[in-house]
Amino acid sequence: MSGSPPAVTGATPAAGWRSLGRAWEVWLGVGLAAAVAATFLGGLLLELENRTIDLRFKSRGALPLARDIVLVVVDDPDLEKLGTWPWPREQHARLARRLKEAGARVVGYDIYFNEPSRYNGPDDTQDDDAFAKAIAETGNVLLPVVFERKQVWDNDLMDTVDRPVAERPIAELRQVAAGEGFIDMEFQKMNPDGVLRYVLLQNSSEGETFFPFGLQLAAKFLGQPIATGPAGVRLGGRVLPTYGLPQWGGGEPVRGFQINYANQTGFFEEVPYFNVLVGSFPAGLFQGKAVMVGTRSKGTSEDRKFCPFGVLAGMEVHAHLFQTIVSGRTFARLGPAWFALALLVLAGVVAAVLALWTGWMGNLAVLAVFVAWVVGADLAFRREVVLEVVPVLILLPVQWALTRLIQQFVTLRQRNRDLALLNADLQRKNRELSILNEISKAIVFMDNLVKTLDAILRRAVEVLGAERGALLMLDERYENLVEEAVVVGPEGKAEVPAALKDMAARVVEQGSSLLISEVGKDETYAAMARAAEPVRSVICLPLMVHQTPIGVMTILNKQAGTFDADDLKLADIMANQAAIVIEQARLYNLATIDGLTGLIVHRHFQSKIEEEFRRAKRYDKPLSIIMTDIDHFKKFNDTWGHQTGDLVLREVAKCVRMSIRDTDVAARYGGEEFAVILPETDVEGAAQFAERLRQKVESAVCQGPKGPLSVTISLGVSSVPHNSVETTQEMIKAADEALYAAKHSGRNRFQVAPPAEKKE
Numbered sequence: 001m002s003g004s005p006p007a008v009t010g011a012t013p014a015a016g017w018r019s020l021g022r023a024w025e026v027w028l029g030v031g032l033a034a035a036v037a038a039t040f041l042g043g044l045l046l047e048l049e050n051r052t053i054d055l056r057f058k059s060r061g062a063l064p065l066a067r068d069i070v071l072v073v074v075d076d077p078d079l080e081k082l083g084t085w086p087w088p089r090e091q092h093a094r095l096a097r098r099l100k101e102a103g104a105r106v107v108g109y110d111i112y113f114n115e116p117s118r119y120n121g122p123d124d125t126q127d128d129d130a131f132a133k134a135i136a137e138t139g140n141v142l143l144p145v146v147f148e149r150k151q152v153w154d155n156d157l158m159d160t161v162d163r164p165v166a167e168r169p170i171a172e173l174r175q176v177a178a179g180e181g182f183i184d185m186e187f188q189k190m191n192p193d194g195v196l197r198y199v200l201l202q203n204s205s206e207g208e209t210f211f212p213f214g215l216q217l218a219a220k221f222l223g224q225p226i227a228t229g230p231a232g233v234r235l236g237g238r239v240l241p242t243y244g245l246p247q248w249g250g251g252e253p254v255r256g257f258q259i260n261y262a263n264q265t266g267f268f269e270e271v272p273y274f275n276v277l278v279g280s281f282p283a284g285l286f287q288g289k290a291v292m293v294g295t296r297s298k299g300t301s302e303d304r305k306f307c308p309f310g311v312l313a314g315m316e317v318h319a320h321l322f323q324t325i326v327s328g329r330t331f332a333r334l335g336p337a338w339f340a341l342a343l344l345v346l347a348g349v350v351a352a353v354l355a356l357w358t359g360w361m362g363n364l365a366v367l368a369v370f371v372a373w374v375v376g377a378d379l380a381f382r383r384e385v386v387l388e389v390v391p392v393l394i395l396l397p398v399q400w401a402l403t404r405l406i407q408q409f410v411t412l413r414q415r416n417r418d419l420a421l422l423n424a425d426l427q428r429k430n431r432e433l434s435i436l437n438e439i440s441k442a443i444v445f446m447d448n449l450v451k452t453l454d455a456i457l458r459r460a461v462e463v464l465g466a467e468r469g470a471l472l473m474l475d476e477r478y479e480n481l482v483e484e485a486v487v488v489g490p491e492g493k494a495e496v497p498a499a500l501k502d503m504a505a506r507v508v509e510q511g512s513s514l515l516i517s518e519v520g521k522d523e524t525y526a527a528m529a530r531a532a533e534p535v536r537s538v539i540c541l542p543l544m545v546h547q548t549p550i551g552v553m554t555i556l557n558k559q560a561g562t563f564d565a566d567d568l569k570l571a572d573i574m575a576n577q578a579a580i581v582i583e584q585a586r587l588y589n590l591a592t593i594d595g596l597t598g599l600i601v602h603r604h605f606q607s608k609i610e611e612e613f614r615r616a617k618r619y620d621k622p623l624s625i626i627m628t629d630i631d632h633f634k635k636f637n638d639t640w641g642h643q644t645g646d647l648v649l650r651e652v653a654k655c656v657r658m659s660i661r662d663t664d665v666a667a668r669y670g671g672e673e674f675a676v677i678l679p680e681t682d683v684e685g686a687a688q689f690a691e692r693l694r695q696k697v698e699s700a701v702c703q704g705p706k707g708p709l710s711v712t713i714s715l716g717v718s719s720v721p722h723n724s725v726e727t728t729q730e731m732i733k734a735a736d737e738a739l740y741a742a743k744h745s746g747r748n749r750f751q752v753a754p755p756a757e758k759k760e
Contacts, residue, residue: 072294
């Protein structure tokens with residue numbers, strides 16, 4: 001039978017995704033989203049959302065100037081010239097004829113005509129007749145309708161009820177008009193804060209359907225009919241999009257059409273009423289355009305409306321509605337129910353991110369979603385797409401804060417549980433620690449790693465009462481088990497059986513320990529029990545450093561009985577200790593060896609040169625050093641890039657390593673500069689070495705991005721006693737000066753530092 005202790009490993013991505021369905025983070029996110037969605041659907045967030053839409057209007061700025069409509073405005077100078085308001089309707093008739101002559105395609109009067117004219121007396125109808133005649137002759141005049149709430153009799157209820165009633169133009173005028181459109185705006189349900197953003201596209205009175213004044217003007221201008229159906233109001237072949245505005249306290253949403261305001265007041269072309277009446281306007285101004293006639297003078301009406309850009313005259317609001325429809329720049333917007341569903345999906349995605357990434361990456365991802373939504377909403381608005389912002393601004397920060405707070409609480413609770421388990425396990429650990437202390441006595445950090453590993457293995461075999469053991473290490477790339485392994489047995493070192501190598505490879509691959517108490521009963525390894533050196537019981541453990549296997553420790557044949565779970569735990573401790581020693585050796589290597597070139601680093605070089613210099617002085621032996629620099633190395637980096645520069649550095653370092661003796665020391669001194677210490681080598685020997693190294697580098701093949709690269713080096717040589725120096729700094733300086741002399745002499749050569757006169 002075989003077994004292994006439970007291992008603590010990180011969840012795989014697939015397992016992480018599968019566990020999301022059970023993650024409390026997801027349910028919390030969905031619950032919060034449902035609460036925000038309910039608040040949104042209840043209309044509580046509509047006012048805040050409308051204010052963000054106003055900000056988006058201002059962020060977007062003005063649209064291109066409208067060319068399809070001209071406003072004829074009654075202002076204070078007109079009242080001074082034409083008299084007090086109201087004017088005779090015969091004057092409006094003259095204006096209609098003037099606009100017809102100027103080529104206006106359609107004319108809309110944003111002026112009430114719901115009562116007979118009294119200009120020439122209560123019984124005089126000539127004024128209305130004159131205006132009606134002009135309307136009939138013009139054939140393209142629209143008149144306004146106003147809805148007022150009145151007490152009317154309901155035949156079905158047999159009682160009076162409060163209903164909106166259409167106040168229409170007088171019969172003489174509406175019979176000859178091209179159409180009617182209502183000019184009053186709904187505020188209580190659609191625009192409760194008084195800022196006019198949405199309008200009704202239809203209203204009914206006494207069984208008749210009416211459409212907004214701006215829509216009627218657009219329909220006549222485009223020559224397209226208005227129709228109603230299940231999908232809403234259609235203009236020609238397109239459905240005008242409406243948005244179901246959620247109502248506070250519940251109730252059926254009110255569907256409104258959102259006006260795409262183009263700018264603040266004064267956006268449209270305007271002409272004073274008097275100027276049109278007397279023909280004082282540019283030729284072609286009205287040709288083929290829609291014309292809206294209305295008042296803006298304080299002496300006529302106080303028809304002022306608040307909009308996202310500020311205060312507008314009522315006729316300007318109708319003009320913006322007209323321009324929104326004619327230009328086709330109508331807003332697209334998800335319905336409240338669809339957005340609520342999208343909010344649930346967004347919360348689920350954010351919850352998954354917070355559950356899978358509990359650190360700063362998750363926080364950064366949520367922040368990115370938050371910023372992307374806000375910025376995206378602003379950019380989408382410029383493309384006539386309205387994204388809800390307020391629900392997301394509420395949901396994401398609250399969801400992030402609550403999730404992280406609960407995660408911290410869960411983590412703290414788990415840590416408390418772990419501490420309780422650890423405290424309960426202390427007595428069992430005491431025995432293991434005492435044994436570990438015994439094992440630690442056999443472990444002394446030394447330069448010879450093989451000797452250290454041999455000491456560890458011998459102590460492990462001794463403590464576990466085993467017959468023999470083996471340590472197999474992975475190569476430096478951590479891919480293959482090294483053939484040369486530390487093996488301890490009754491007769492010292494021996495060969496590692498092939499079957500044992502297979503077992504070790506399996507343990508490395510799985511990353512977990514293997515215990516086979518009775519090998520003869522194991523189907524996979526039963527043959528090992530019948531070998532020349534039979535294996536009766538075995539423990540095989542991976543040596544792990546930061547969750548990465550670096551080798552395998554195998555303990556064979558317990559002298560008294562077979563290995564059990566307690567032996568496996570103890571062996572795990574020994575394996576961990578061995579891994580620590582190996583990690584120390586690796587760290588020592590990292591601290592002293594340059595990763596790019598494989599040569600020792602500058603700091604280690606300084607300690608080595610000091611050591612060799614003292615030895616040379618003490619025993620009166622020669623010592624030489626060589627400083628070398630790659631010629632034109634900066635050009636390699638500038639021309640081919642730093643990767644090619646690194647390639648050149650590695651190739652030169654390779655030449656240096658292949659040229660030195662075991663007793664020599666080679667270092668990467670800094671950048672593209674190398675140094676070589678030659679113990680017991682006089683100046684002649686150093687010069688010969690320098691020339692050999694120069695030739696070796698010159699003949700080396702260094703493949704660049706577009707073919708072989710020509711690489712040369714310059715070298716400087718200093719030596720004692722050739723150079724009378726008293727310190728290593730002076731010796732290095734002499735070699736460095738010789739190096740620069742070689743460079744100034746043409747490069748690709750070596751230069752020996754000239755002997756200096758001895759100081760008296």
